[in-house]
Amino acid sequence: MEKIGWLFHGFHLLAVVIAVGGTFCLRFVVCPRLGEGESAAETRNAILKKWRPIVWAMIILITITGLANVHAAFNRVGTDFIYWCVFLVKFFAAMLLFGIALMLTLPIEGLAKVRENRDRWMRHIIEIGTVILFLSAYLRYFRVEDIAG
Numbered sequence: 001m002e003k004i005g006w007l008f009h010g011f012h013l014l015a016v017v018i019a020v021g022g023t024f025c026l027r028f029v030v031c032p033r034l035g036e037g038e039s040a041a042e043t044r045n046a047i048l049k050k051w052r053p054i055v056w057a058m059i060i061l062i063t064i065t066g067l068a069n070v071h072a073a074f075n076r077v078g079t080d081f082i083y084w085c086v087f088l089v090k091f092f093a094a095m096l097l098f099g100i101a102l103m104l105t106l107p108i109e110g111l112a113k114v115r116e117n118r119d120r121w122m123r124h125i126i127e128i129g130t131v132i133l134f135l136s137a138y139l140r141y142f143r144v145e146d147i148a149g
């Protein structure tokens with residue numbers, strides 16, 4: 001497991017880049033160019049239909065590789081309290097992010113209200129994703145000796 005830890009880490013990063021980067025591109029580059037009206041709504045729905053399976057696949061990949069990263073992190077920092085507190089914040093933020101992504105993409109009638117505010121929720125995905133990225137960078141540089149010494 002230790003020998004292929006870098007592979008899980010790489011796939012974790014790849015999935016995060018696709019999911020958060022893709023959302024950023026859709027929200028700030030593609031969607032604003034579509035305009036209003038029926039044909040714009042049709043194009044938007046066609047794009048989001050293609051995007052949906054990608055998002056779901058990335059959520060699964062991020063979760064599996066994230067758990068592999070947890071194993072590697074435990075071997076590195078052990079039971080360090082501060083590390084796992086920061087990790088818990090990251091984990092709950094990730095669950096919130098996944099929840100919003102699912103609310104936007106699951107074809108459930110009751111979620112139509114959320115989909116109407118798509119722009120706002122996509123912005124929240126990017127905001128939460130950015131916070132998670134910085135928490136992850138902090139965890140990456142975390143060394144037990146730094147606190148002990």
Ligand code: HEM
Pocket residue numbers: 012013016020062063065066067069070071073091094097128129130132133136137139140141
């Ligand atoms: C089930 C959800 C997740 C779990 C269990 C998880 C777990 C982890 C763990 C344990 C690490 C290693 C940290 C270290 O090096 O000490 C890591 C790295 C990382 N995670 Fe996650 N993660 C999850 C979701 C996410 C999400 C949603 C994002 C981004 C929006 C993300 C972005 C990153 C990044 C960028 C790194 C690498 C940091 C670096 O190498 O500089 N993770 N993750």
